[in-house]
Amino acid sequence: MPSVNIPDEHHILRYAKRRDLRTVVDTDENEIVIGLARDAFKLRDDETTLSVTWIEYFQGDFSEQKVGAVKAFRPTFTSSAKPPYPGAFGVGLVGDTKLAADSYGHKIRILHEPDNNPGHSAVHRIPRDHDDLFEKLATEVFADFFLNSEIS
Amino acid sequence: MGSSLSENVQTYSRPPITEAVVEFRCKTIINDGLLSKVNKRFAGTYPSGTTVPVPKFHVHVDNRTGAATSSVSNTNAYRRSAHDEHDILLINPNSLVVAQSAPYPGWDKFFERVRHDLRIWREAGVTLELGRIGMRYINRIDIPDTAPVINPADYLKMSLAAPEELGPTISYATNGNFALSDLQSNLQINSGVFLPPPVPGYLSLLLDFDIGRELEVPQSEDDIISLLISLRHEKNRIFELIVTDKARELFK
Amino acid sequence: MSGSVLLKQVREAILAPPTIFPWSDDKASIGPGGIANLELQQMPVGFNLAHIPATPHFQSGVGQFACGTPKSIARPLEEEVYDVLADAKIKTRLIGNHIPRDWQVRLFGQLDRLHDIEEWELGDRPMRKESYHTFLSVILSVRPSVRPGLGLSHKGDLLGTWGEPHDRITLEFMPSARLRWTIASTSDGQLVRSAGDAPASDLEKYLAPFDPAHWWHRSAER
Secondary structure, eight states, X not given: OOOEEOOTTSEEEEEEOGGGEEEEEOTTSOEEEEEEOGGGGOOOTTOSSEEEEEGGGSXXXXXXXXXXXXXXXXXXXXXXXSTTOOXXXXXXXXXXXXXXHHTTTOOOEEEEOOSSSTTEEEEETOOSSOHHHHHHIIIIITOEEEEXXXXX | OOOOOOSOOOOOSSOOEEEEEEEEEESSOOOHHHHHHHHHHTTTTSXXXXXXXXXXXXXXXXXXXXXXXXXXXXXXXXXEEETTTTEEEEEETTEEEEEEESSOOOHHHHHHHHHHHHHHHHHTTOOOOEEEEEEEEEEEEEEETTSSOOOGGGTBSSSOOOOGGXXXXXXXXXXXXXXEGGGTEEEEEEEEEOSSOSSTTEEEEEEEEEEEEOSSOOOSHHHHHHHHHHHXXXXXXXXXXXXXXXXXXXXX | OOHHHHHHHHHHHHHSOOOSSOOBOOEEEEOGGGEEEEEEEBOOXXXXXXXXXXXXXXXXXXXXXXXXXXXXXXXXXXXXXXXXHHHHHHHHHHTGGGSOHHHHHHHHHHXXXXXXXXXXXXXXXXXXXXXXXXXXXXXXXXOOSSOBEEEEOTTOOEEEEEEETTEEEEEEEETTTEEEEEEEEEETTEEEEEEEEEEGGGHHHHHGGGOTHHHHSTTOOO
């Protein structure tokens, strides 16, 4: 089955481990998450595409679709699947993701490529080393985020 | 030099001690099995630990033919710690090292740990003859770098003597060896300027005492404790001889 | 034992090489068939936790095993993490007089949580020691009253963030006392981002236009 281009107006979910989160310390001396960090969008040495989950693939309203996406993703990343559910998820628009990459001269494609996660999708042609792009993705495109622990 | 066992020991609210260490060194090597057992015994007191591989080189020379072969095997040493690296223990093939990182908790607390760990070490089965008992105290004296010129000699009576025509000393390092005949021990003192300065805005001076006994080393626990108390008093006496009042103001 | 004999023994001990840091303990024996077996055992040397820069005299004595093993020996990730955290905590304690105690304690907790390797993937590296050294030097220069939130780059460089979601600075602490910073703040509804890198010693100079005190000290007025 050929891979499907995900529509620009749809959303994708990107998981970030604890070490890839941006945090600050609040007035109560608690470390709180304020977003994803740049390296949450960096390819690993053994990767050629960036893994994300297509939110609108799942059923229900947007909130229910997000929950569906998280629950489909979790078994593929074992440590995120058990309490205390570390890490966080960034939510970004497909179109904005493409625009951001295009602004740095990179024409990326975001394709639905289901595996053990039926919503799994892949960002193709994302550069391996581009801190400015990754920073833009973390700070602007995927500024909307929620903690893994918020979904039981 | 004589030693005093007076309890009138000068104490400071901010002692400049960055590291305090006591070492018990055996004359021979502890076997691997016993060392591993010792490591396990200390796991309760020092919950964090790691194994430090120690290469052992073997050289075999046939003295009939002159042919030589060599091989390498590994033995292990162990490093244990507690309270976020405040209390540290090194379990080495021939020694036990009880180390304290800053802030120095005071002699009573540190010594209690030394005594306890020595006892555990021996109860675990290390009964080898001791070849050296040593103590090391590393002091770092941080001097606010506010004056145009800071003369280390204003803070330590063991620094560098140089002709005035050379101008201010930018850095130096000295080492002195002294006999402590009354304690049948020797003392090494290292002094110098830390380069680069560990704390911006400060000039830092090192005063490092390494005091140890290798002659007629006591073997019983009581005699060992008595020696350590004597070494500590002597170290303190010498520290007070070396630091100036200007330095004392920094640690009061 | 006569006083002169005792003094002679003490003198001989002094003239021996520094013995608190033994390098080798070799013993030779003659085995069967006339083969001489020479066993050399390389001891872990020194316990100078401070890793004081060596002078020529005590070069051989500066401890390199107090916090780890030679890089040539491959070790499991857990042991690497132990090493890195031990080094970080000891280095922090060495300048502990200059950092509030509760600040240190909470910082250690942050470092521990950052190094929970259970969710790490293949290739994730622990914090580089040199990165932490740069972090400490910046903390000592800036003396922030607010602790940063911490993260780790893939390479193992520590990241520290101060501020709030809509006005924050992130410093990336790199080896060799270099820094990279990114600033993001919202002004009139617009997100403004700026970034740069420089030696850590020049940090205040380059950040001056942004009034960094309002990040380092929460109560500071802009």
